[in-house]
Amino acid sequence: MSAPEAAAGSLVPPHPTPFRRRPSLPGLLWRLRRSLLEVWHESHFSADLIPTRVLGRPILVCNSPDSVREAFLDRHAALERKTPRMRHALEPLVGDGLIISDGPVWKERRRVVAPVTHVSRLPELAPVMTEAAAERAAAWAALPEGARVDMLAEMGWLAAEVICRSVFGRALGAQAALEVVAAFARYQRRAGGGGAAELLGLPPLAARLGAWRRRPEVRRIHAVLDGLVAEVLAGRGRGQDCLLLAMAAAHEAAHGRPMTAEAFRNEAATLFLAGHETTASTLAWAWYLLDRAPWAAARLRAEARAALGGRAAGFADLPALPYARAVVEETLRLYPPIPLLAREAREDTTVAGQAVPRGGLVMAVPWLLHRHRRLWERPDHFLPERFLPGGSAEARPRHAFIPFSLGPRVCTGAAFAMAEAVIVLATLSQRFAPRLAPGARVFPVARLTLKPGETLPMLIGPAP
Ligand code: HEM
Numbered sequence: 338m339s340a341p342e343a344a345a346g347s348l349v350p351p352h353p354t355p356f357r358r359r360p361s362l363p364g365l366l367w368r369l370r371r372s373l374l375e376v377w378h379e380s381h382f383s384a385d386l387i388p389t390r391v392l393g394r395p396i397l398v399c400n401s402p403d404s405v406r407e408a409f410l411d412r413h414a415a416l417e418r419k420t421p422r423m424r425h426a427l428e429p430l431v432g433d434g435l436i437i438s439d440g441p442v443w444k445e446r447r448r449v450v451a452p453v454t455h456v457s458r459l460p461e462l463a464p465v466m467t468e469a470a471a472e473r474a475a476a477w478a479a480l481p482e483g484a485r486v487d488m489l490a491e492m493g494w495l496a497a498e499v500i501c502r503s504v505f506g507r508a509l510g511a512q513a514a515l516e517v518v519a520a521f522a523r524y525q526r527r528a529g530g531g532g533a534a535e536l537l538g539l540p541p542l543a544a545r546l547g548a549w550r551r552r553p554e555v556r557r558i559h560a561v562l563d564g565l566v567a568e569v570l571a572g573r574g575r576g577q578d579c580l581l582l583a584m585a586a587a588h589e590a591a592h593g594r595p596m597t598a599e600a601f602r603n604e605a606a607t608l609f610l611a612g613h614e615t616t617a618s619t620l621a622w623a624w625y626l627l628d629r630a631p632w633a634a635a636r637l638r639a640e641a642r643a644a645l646g647g648r649a650a651g652f653a654d655l656p657a658l659p660y661a662r663a664v665v666e667e668t669l670r671l672y673p674p675i676p677l678l679a680r681e682a683r684e685d686t687t688v689a690g691q692a693v694p695r696g697g698l699v700m701a702v703p704w705l706l707h708r709h710r711r712l713w714e715r716p717d718h719f720l721p722e723r724f725l726p727g728g729s730a731e732a733r734p735r736h737a738f739i740p741f742s743l744g745p746r747v748c749t750g751a752a753f754a755m756a757e758a759v760i761v762l763a764t765l766s767q768r769f770a771p772r773l774a775p776g777a778r779v780f781p782v783a784r785l786t787l788k789p790g791e792t793l794p795m796l797i798g799p800a801p
Pocket of ligand 1: 679
């Protein structure tokens with residue numbers, strides 16, 4: 338442990354206690370219904386590999402940096418496919434969008450979507466983040482001191498505005514952004530519960546039924562997105578830059594023909610779906626952790642004030658905000674927004690010496706790996722210092738930390754999300770110190786994404 342880590346305060350934020358005696362099947366199902374964080378045995382937090390079988394279907398959980406690398410990098414060809422459950426749940430909304438496609442379609446789209454949020458484009462992308470953070474600061478400043486907000490919803494709106502304006506351009510009307518955000522929120526509320534079925538390896542019937550029930554929502558979302566796509570494409574050449582036009586240019590350069598309107602809509606929906614709730618949950622958790630760890634909040638505030646002097650953070654400020662980045666990384670370690678990554682084997686294969694038959698499921702569980710007893714010191718503690726240069730996380734194996742997945746299907750928005758989270762935290766922490774509302778109960782739950790409950794009530798007050 339480095340000296341700054343030893344000197345930092347001590348906080349063990351909430352997490353389910355792993356069970357010590359194996360529960361009965363009904364007991365396990367009961368826990369799983371509540372949250373897929375609650376089904377792990379104490380021994381799973383120090384295991385390298387967890388081979389199991391649920392309802393006759395083989396499942397292999399890879400739980401070491403080596404086995405995770407082997408499954409997601411070396412065996413990518415056999416294991417690139419998302420699970421049937423995931424594909425059926427999302428297909429009505431995103432069609433053949435990057436997040437659930439595989440084979441040649443995935444390859445073609447990856448070449449188009451990945452470059453548009455690449456780290457090299459951050460200087461062009463960050464101003465939208467700065468603008469949204471400054472707008473939130475103005476909105477909070479207008480609130481009476483101690484005003485109660487739902488921080489999960491606050492960060493949800495902020496992340497949604499950032500992704501909407503990035504995808505469709507800064508001229509996107511506030512009304513259009515509101516429509517997209519509200520339609521997606523309704524869809525996601527009805528789509529909960531997917532993770533449990535995933536873990537049980539259940540057939541995708543429930544997902545198909547759920548998708549059918551959500552058809553009216555999907556029609557509304559598609560109508561809004563189609564209108565926006567048409568508007569943006571019609572205005573091409575007016576000097577407006579946005580992810581949609583960057584995708585159009587990348588597609589024409591790579592394939593010599595324009596992308597179809599449907600492909601545009603599917604990739605716009607993918608970017609929104611992949612980039613909105615994940616970032617919102619990270620930021621909400623970070624505010625909660627900072628409130629519980631005043632020593633970390635003080636250090637973040639001092640760093641932000643020294644680097645920014647009260648103004649909103651921009652791309653050029655990122656190198657001067659290492660502690661803010663460490664807070665975001667530690668938040669992603671403790672509460673990875675996507676706590677379980679699952680793949681279906683397209684052919685017979687092996688991982689870590691274990692046979693995986695065609696149709697078998699292979700998983701990596703960031704929730705387990707990020708709290709692995711042999712990979713992390715004080716694994717359940719909030720200790721941003723570990724991610725600073727010279728901190729203990731520097732010596733960890735590369736794939737011990739996988740909040741953005743790894744391998745050819747790694748999150749294309751990782752640099753975008755990190756920049757957004759740092760800009761928002763640094764900008765707002767200079768002026769505000771949100772406090773948990775008295776009596777609020779915070780506990781991690783994970784269905785599709787990991788959240789601090791359905792809401793996170795906090796009081797907005799000035800920073801000391
Ligand atoms: C803290 C925020 C974020 C986290 C934790 C996160 C995490 C992830 C993870 C774990 C995956 C892989 C899922 C799997 O393998 O099953 C993924 C995929 C993806 N993410 Fe993110 N993400 C975040 C933000 C974003 C943002 C802001 C964008 C876009 C601007 C984005 C775009 C994507 C896309 C397009 C994919 C699909 C990649 C593919 O399948 O080839 N993500 N993300």
